Amino acid sequence: MEEIEEKTNSEEIDYSKFQDINIDNILYSTIIPKKNQERKPYKAIDPREIYVFIPGTILKIFVKKKDKVKKGEKLITFQAMKMDNVLLAPMDGVIENVFVKEGENVNKSQILIKIK
């Protein structure tokens, strides 16, 4: 955060550039740091969407659209950090869609598989 200029006298403080923050139903006028202003709104994680936990390269895809899967079944292996990593099905279901192909480089925000 940028250095906050020191104000010795409360009359010197320019309250117009402050924002309000609500704590327990009371609004306080204050400086809100960039980090807090830029926070992304909360988005619940959908366990039916499969993502990599670290960017890597898809090695082998074991399922295709409309396949029935059981919890714990192997879905995809991908290479990252010199290891062959495995992604397993988090629940029983049917594969709704597979969005990637073998050999593709993927990052953490790319959805790989959607389970119905």
Added chain:
Amino acid sequence: MSVKQKTIDLRKRMQEALQGGGSKAIEKQKATGKLTARERIVTLLDPNSFFEYDLFVEHSGKDFDMDKKYLPGDGVLTGTGTINGHPICIYAQDFTVAGGSLGYMHAKKITKIMDHAMKLKVPIIGINDSGGARIQEGVNSLAGYGEIFYRNTLASGVIPQISVILGPCAGGAVYSPALTDFVFVVDKISKMFITGPEVIKTVLGEEISMEELGGARVQAELTGNAHFFALSEDECFDQIKKLVSFIPWNNTKKAEAFPKKSPKTKSYKIDSVFPTNPQLPYDVRSIIKAISDDSDFLEIHERWAANIVVGFARLNGQSVGFVANQPLVLAGVLDVDSSDKAARFIRYCNAFNIPLVTLVDLPGYLPGIDQEHAGVIRHGAKILYAYSEATVPKITVILRKAYGGGYIAMCSNHLRADFVFAWPTAEIAVMGPEGAANIIFRSEILAAENPEEMRKKKIAEYKKKFANPYVAAAYGYVDAVIDPSETRHFLIHALDISKDKQEARPYKKHGIPPF
């Protein structure tokens, strides 16, 4: 050869070693705005006070043609000297010699001076400026780092340890500063990270520059790894000199007493700092300066978690640690980062016999999903742990709001503060009037003809009855309600009679703080 000839031979050998990496390498170092290792030591220490050791140590590398290379001092300077008359041990890595890389003997020099500091019971200052492990020396470089980290840990809380990052400090190397008490960084010169931009690009495909990844500003503002930020190496050395004056040489001593001085009452008047509207903020640092000697306050972690203020000042010549909520930022709430910042500082003061003065004005903890998921429970608990554990004199002054968990956490009577003073403007309550009225008078508000008016009435009632220091004072949770202009007076007396304070703690190897 006569004594004279042998002395001349000695000077010749010294000359060669003092060259470091040679004039070309030195030029390159200066071109990036950096001083050489020797210049840094000479600037930081008192004039003519530096005594260098192990200048003639040579590296022990055998593979990759290393035995054909001469590396003066093996890339690091070590020695002893004084800063403002205080004795210290110091080492400075020399980037001009093999990139300051750490080999077996380089590490041995450092661990030797660290062992000295532990034995002699004086602070150790490490100037980091290194490319990292010397790959040619293989696992011996790793061994070197391991020995350094172990000693950092053993020395922690025994002697002050200061790290100055004046160049790259990457990979394993950066764990040494992380284990020390205070880390100093300089804008555009310091670089700290575990994995660098190249590795990140190769493994993750994400692109970022060294500066954006782990430059001085990032460490001082975002991560909290750096405690002090300077725009130039000279400014950095001034900060170090100032810090050293506030802390003792080792954990069996108290910090040096300075001549007593009054605060600069012309610039800082306690009465004019407070706004009349309790929902408006003020800069708590002005209050600290209005009560401390010469209004001299050395802030630590200034740019990180600014919603709490920590730092050193003096009261009647005695060094004290201040912890104060900062209403100017985020309304002075406690959150993950500010809890970490305060807890660490409290434990530092406790380890080194520095009394703690806490100024309280907070509406509570920062609400939010990201705070909860980031573990504000675990982190917030650190402050409670640190204050309860501390046996140095603890004096609290409640300035304004002290609601709920925040009231307890900020060194309340219940965490065994020795003295709790409150200003007449203090509001010590389980929650703010608005929140409380909604819960306690819920049925009356709902049943009323005009709920909104009833709500306002009940809020005013609650405010009158509870938003003051007298309810807490009635139970003895506040020792005295004082006139703000008498704060310094009360603090000085409280510190005076706490001089020989002794407090027992149950025997244990150590506690389990919520790391």
